[in-house]
Amino acid sequence: MRCRRCGNPGAINMRQHKLSLCLDHFPEWFLEQTQRAIKNYRMFAHAERVLVAISGGKDSLALWDVLLKLGYQADGVYIDLGIDHGSSYSARSKDKAAAFAAQHPAARLIVVDILHLYGESIPQVAQRRHRPQRPCSICGLIKRHEMNRVALEGGYDVLATGHNLDDEAATLFGNVLHWQVDYLRHQFPVLPADGQGLARKVKPFCRFYERETAAYTLIRGIDYIEDECPYATGATSLAHKETLNRMEHDSPGAKMHFYTNFLKAKEAGLFAAEETAPELHPCPQCRQPTSAPDLCNFCRLWEEK
Amino acid sequence: MHIVYRDKEWFVDQELTVNQMLKYLKLLPESVLVVRNGQLIAEDQKLQPGDEVKIVSVISGG
Ligand code: SF4
Ligand SMILES: [Zn+2]
Ligand SMILES: [Zn+2]
Numbered sequence: 001m002r003c004r005r006c007g008n009p010g011a012i013n014m015r016q017h018k019l020s021l022c023l024d025h026f027p028e029w030f031l032e033q034t035q036r037a038i039k040n041y042r043m044f045a046h047a048e049r050v051l052v053a054i055s056g057g058k059d060s061l062a063l064w065d066v067l068l069k070l071g072y073q074a075d076g077v078y079i080d081l082g083i084d085h086g087s088s089y090s091a092r093s094k095d096k097a098a099a100f101a102a103q104h105p106a107a108r109l110i111v112v113d114i115l116h117l118y119g120e121s122i123p124q125v126a127q128r129r130h131r132p133q134r135p136c137s138i139c140g141l142i143k144r145h146e147m148n149r150v151a152l153e154g155g156y157d158v159l160a161t162g163h164n165l166d167d168e169a170a171t172l173f174g175n176v177l178h179w180q181v182d183y184l185r186h187q188f189p190v191l192p193a194d195g196q197g198l199a200r201k202v203k204p205f206c207r208f209y210e211r212e213t214a215a216y217t218l219i220r221g222i223d224y225i226e227d228e229c230p231y232a233t234g235a236t237s238l239a240h241k242e243t244l245n246r247m248e249h250d251s252p253g254a255k256m257h258f259y260t261n262f263l264k265a266k267e268a269g270l271f272a273a274e275e276t277a278p279e280l281h282p283c284p285q286c287r288q289p290t291s292a293p294d295l296c297n298f299c300r301l302w303e304e305k
Numbered sequence: 306m307h308i309v310y311r312d313k314e315w316f317v318d319q320e321l322t323v324n325q326m327l328k329y330l331k332l333l334p335e336s337v338l339v340v341r342n343g344q345l346i347a348e349d350q351k352l353q354p355g356d357e358v359k360i361v362s363v364i365s366g367g
Contacts, residue, residue: 001347001348001349009346009347009350010347011344011345011346011347012338012345012347013347013348013349020347023344023345057365058363058365059365166364209335210363210364210365211335211336211337211338211363213363214338214361214363215338215345218338218340218345218361219345226361226362228365228366232365232366233366235366237366238364238366241364241366242336242364245333245335245336245364246333248335249333249334249335
């Protein structure tokens with residue numbers, strides 16, 4: 001398998017595209033494809049300020065790197081969840097994020113320390129709420145709220161996350177298995193700002209396989225945290241990814257078509273937003289929109305302390 | 306060659322392709338990347354007895 005652009009030995013073969021590329025041409029292609037997704041989905045323009053959600057993992061650091069290389073004004077936000085679990089997971093992932101920022105003088109990293117700000121780390125909140133083994137739904141709620149808060153307070157135009165096609169396809173697979181129509185309505189690479197306190201959200205890597213974002217970080221020598229969050233073991237999303245990869249192995253492109261044809265169907269009107277969307281009002285405490293009566297779910301989390 | 310994958314390792318002293326190695330280890334090429342002597346290589350490449358091989362898992366969850 002030779003590089004399609006120069007004929008040297010390929011470093012990565014992407015069977016779904018029938019495309020092999022070498023160590024020089026893969027990163028070039030990767031940047032071009034990201035730019036194309038940003039443009040095709042009208043995610044953001046060069047004049048806009050982008051906030052990148054940084055976890056210290058490969059996808060988020062690759063996204064930050066690519067956006068800076070493409071000349072976008074991109075800052076990072078890292079949410080320190082205070083997860084230790086005997087492996088200093090949060091501390092080590094924060095170090096990776098900080099090390100990346102230190103190497104890129106144009107990039108600013110905003111760190112949100114949940115324990116410091118709200119008095120409890122994620123494991124502590126989960127413990128109090130009797131969910132010590134499965135803190136993920138609480139963690140997700142906190143991350144979404146805090147990223148949105150930082151984006152709005154910092155005057156950013158858009159919040160970008162490093163979700164790749166495997167992430168999106170696994171989510172789609174789970175949503176289809178349970179026919180969660182409400183989630184299917186809201187799954188898309190661009191979610192517009194609502195003008196009432198929800199920032200625009202974009203996923204510029206949504207067409208890359210996870211293997212490709214990993215290859216980019218490897219080739220570029222970006223140091224990321226290879227370990228998983230200790231609470232991710234046994235997550236259904238991992239099982240879905242494995243299932244999809246087995247299908248992909250037998251029929252290259254299966255995973256890609258599953259996701260991209262869903263996007264096409266959505267653009268043609270499938271799972272369009274309901275006309276009678278639930279009524280939102282600003283939370284009296286944090287001002288972020290919520291459908292819950294009175295306080296939003298995030299603020300209620302700390303009320304019960 | 307010395308092969309490392311997560312916290313496991315193997316020693317192999319015969320020539321084989323990346324694809325053959327992955328098949329032996331029952332790993333899907335879709336779920337991993339293979340790095341030989343510090344450089345990413347594609348599945349058709351040959352591995353030599355002296356090579357230092359690292360298999361990187363690319364699937365993350367959560
Ligand atoms: S795996 Fe769960 S606890 Fe860990 S970062 Fe993800 S959502 Fe949070
Ligand atoms: Zn090339
Ligand atoms: Zn609130």
